[in-house]
Amino acid sequence: MANNPSNVLRGKMGAVWVDDEQWLHVESLDGTINIEYGDIKFLGDQATYKKQTGWNGTGSLTYRKINSRVQNKMANKVKAGMTVRAKIVVKNDxxxxxxxxxxxxxxxxxxxxxxxxxxxxxxxxxxxxxxAFSHFEIVDSIA
Structure with missing residues (x-):
């Protein structure tokens, strides 16, 4: 099968929503699953094996400053000792x-x-x- 450059996903074709509000000023976003492992050893075997014990999600969102949305959403809650929680939806179409x-x-x-x-x-x-995030859902994926 020949290579088809049309199948390469462009990063500029995406959209991001934070708490159901579309952020048009996002420059980049990544979300990564970090797999946690425990070591497994067996008698008579010098190798160290790995078994998944959990996972955690981390990421970063970079945006162009056009307003004080982030500061308004977070500053007073953080100052009061409250955890700011959100939902981020990422779509690449x-x-x-x-x-x-x-x-x-x-x-x-x-x-x-x-x-x-x-x-x-x-x-x-x-x-x-x-x-960081603790749950995710893959709504649509590319075949």
Whole structure:
């Protein structure tokens, strides 16, 4: 079978919603599953084997600063000792590819957020939101 460049997914064809609100100013987003393992050893065998004991989800969302949405959503809750939780929906709908990738990240908690930022060397201000999640759903996948 010959290579078909049309089947390569373009990252620019995506959309992101945070708590059902579409964020049009997202530059990049990644969500990663980190697999946790325990060591297994057997008598008479020098090898160390691995067995999955769990997983955790981590990610990062980078966006162009156009408003104070993140600060308004998080600052007062964090200051009051409350955990900020969210749902992030990621959809990649490249019309050149056979199918759509649509993933929902649930129980998202944020590791940090930028409260304020100035940068004389930056043409545009961007901010990063590192996060963790404990549940996910693959709604649609590319064949």
């Amino acid at each position: 490249d019309p050149d590819v056979r199918g759509t990738q649509h993933i929902v990240l649930n129980d998202v908690t944020f590791d940090s957020f930028v409260l304020t930022k100035l940068d004389a060397n930056a043409e545009f201000i961007t901010e990063e939101l590192p996060f």
